[in-house]
Amino acid sequence: MRITYAQIFYDQGVALIPVKTQSKHILAGYGPHRRQVTQFPLFAEFLLNGGNYALCTGTGGKHQSGGLVVLDFDNPELFDAQAWNTFTVKTARGYHVYFWADDVRSFAFDGLDVLGAGKAVMGAYSIHPDGSIYEPQNQPKIRGIESVFDFPLLSKLEPPKLPEPPKGAPKRFYNRGNSNSRVAQIKAALPILEAVQLFQPEAAKTIQGAGRWRQYNCAFHDDNHRSGWLDTERNLFGCHACDKARGDVLNFVSLSRGITNLEAIKLLGGAL
Ligand SMILES: [Zn+2]
Structure with missing residues (x-):
């Protein structure tokens, strides 16, 4: 059979x-x-x-x-x-x-x-x-x-929850911040959709969908199938095809520019 x-x-x-x-x-x-x-x-x-x-x-x-x-x-x-x-x-x-x-x-x-x-x-x-x-x-x-x-x-349905960071793992992908912190303010001021438009204009043209979840051609690997997702409610992004593309809006900026999160904070902090 x-x-x-x-x-x-x-x-x-x-x-x-x-x-x-x-x-x-x-x-x-x-x-x-x-x-x-x-x-x-x-x-x-x-x-x-x-x-x-x-x-x-x-x-x-x-x-x-x-x-x-x-x-x-x-x-x-x-x-x-x-x-x-x-x-x-x-x-x-x-x-x-x-x-x-x-x-x-x-x-x-x-x-x-x-x-x-x-x-x-x-x-x-x-x-x-x-x-x-x-x-x-x-x-x-x-x-x-x-x-x-x-x-x-x-x-x-919703995508699966982000896994909890393993002990000793670098913080960059799990940085959810504290709502009172300056970092949280900077993140809140930049919606993920806007971040894609600003820092990945080509990928932004592929954004599809409505409501909380959007799909787009992942900006971090060669993608023609809209494997990337954007969570407009929690200001997160991810990709079903590559592991490195996942995190919050700050990670999106640092990955897009090839800079550290700290540099991204300075970049966005200066622009606000
Ligand atoms: Zn990807």
């Missing part, structure tokens, strides 16, 4: 990558940004010998733009919130819900990951490290949509 399902996706142009037997470890040299399967017969042999496989999300489909986008529910309650009417696979902890979407942005919410460009998802009938099977719940008919971000459920 692994071969049958891998072939269904291969035939629809989805890039496949080999994964070690009963694990989530991609074979060396392969990955969404590296090498992918080019010869299916050889790959079928690998699967026959017990190998797992993954699908590169953001690829495949019949349209010029777009590709496979999978909602990866870690929280089954969120999954139950809607009849998804599309190919669904049960995972060890939740569900994978498949779409062909024009919008292939990836995003992480609390309890739900949107797997699009640059990501991969374990294929149906692969075997999880705990021995459970990624089991299809229905026929592999995939619904075509514009964007998973149009689902009302997703607009209600």
Whole structure:
């Protein structure tokens, strides 16, 4: 069955990558940004010998733009919130819900990951490290949509909380300040959207969305998929594709200018 399902996706142009037997470890040299399967017969042999496989999300489909986008529910309650009417696979902890979407942005919410460009998802009938099977719940008919971000459920979710800083970690990414401090005043005076416009005007042109959460082409890596997010309420920014781009408005300025936070404080303090 692994071969049958891998072939269904291969035939629809989805890039496949080999994964070690009963694990989530991609074979060396392969990955969404590296090498992918080019010869299916050889790959079928690998699967026959017990190998797992993954699908590169953001690829495949019949349209010029777009590709496979999978909602990866870690929280089954969120999954139950809607009849998804599309190919669904049960995972060890939740569900994978498949779409062909024009919008292939990836995003992480609390309890739900949107797997699009640059990501991969374990294929149906692969075997999880705990021995459970990624089991299809229905026929592999995939619904075509514009964007998973149009689902009302997703607009209600928030990105996961920033992790607490490990002991002894540099403070720069976790500097939330004290509301009475001069630093907090400087931060409060510069909304994150304005900071992007001032310090990353090219990236600012890509800002999309309304309300608290906005998406944009991350200013800190080569991004065409709006992997970057802006939290206009808490004045924070982040990126789902690169680790270094995350923090508050002050970090945004210091990263953009290649200066220290202290220098950024002076820069902004002087401009107020
Ligand atoms: Zn980035």
